[in-house]
Amino acid sequence: MRFVIQRVSESEVKVDGQVIGKIGKGFMVLIGVCDTDTREIADKMVKKMLGLRIFEDEEGKTNLSLDTVGGSLLLISQFTLYANCKKGNRPSFIEAGEPKMAEDMYEYIIGKCKEQVEVVERGRFGADMKVSLVNDGPFTIILDSEKL
Incomplete structure (x- = not known):
């Protein structure tokens, strides 16, 4: 499982020109799933993501978590996080989870x-x-379950 977490001051997602999700301060997270992922892996990923202390405190140090700052989440499914570009110029997505x-x-x-x-x-x-x-910072973190 892969999460691309971007600390944002605002973010939104549209489908067919209509806003279906919108947040202010928080994380916009792209979520990629592969066939070997489990709920236990998801639990670890969510725990790690929500525990990240990447918001600035009063001294300007990245020391505060999402809950400490009252932040929101925008979660986006993103199968292309499992793109394999080893061969040729056209990515393969066979490593992405079955829909x-x-x-x-x-x-x-x-x-x-x-x-x-x-x-x-x-x-x-x-x-x-x-x-x-x-993207506030910009600040982007990549979490990969294989590296947790």
Whole structure:
């Protein structure tokens, strides 16, 4: 499982020109799932993400977590995080999770986050989405379950 976490001052996602998710201060997270991922892996990833202390305190040090600053989440499914570009110039996506399993895992992650974060917005699995954000910092963290 892979999360690309961007600390944002604002972010939104549109489908067919309509805003379906929008947050202010918080994390915009791209979520990639592979076939070997489990709920236990998702639990570890969510715990690590929500525990990240990457917001600045009063001294300007990255020392505060999402809950400490009252931040929100925008969670976007992103199978292309498992793109394999080793051969040729056209990426292969065979390492990405099978769609039904990946969607179930995405929904599970959203549910786990809603247990701990007041505002959790989301994209639409499998849709053509337009995501915009103001990356605050910029600050971007990549979490890979194989490296946790």
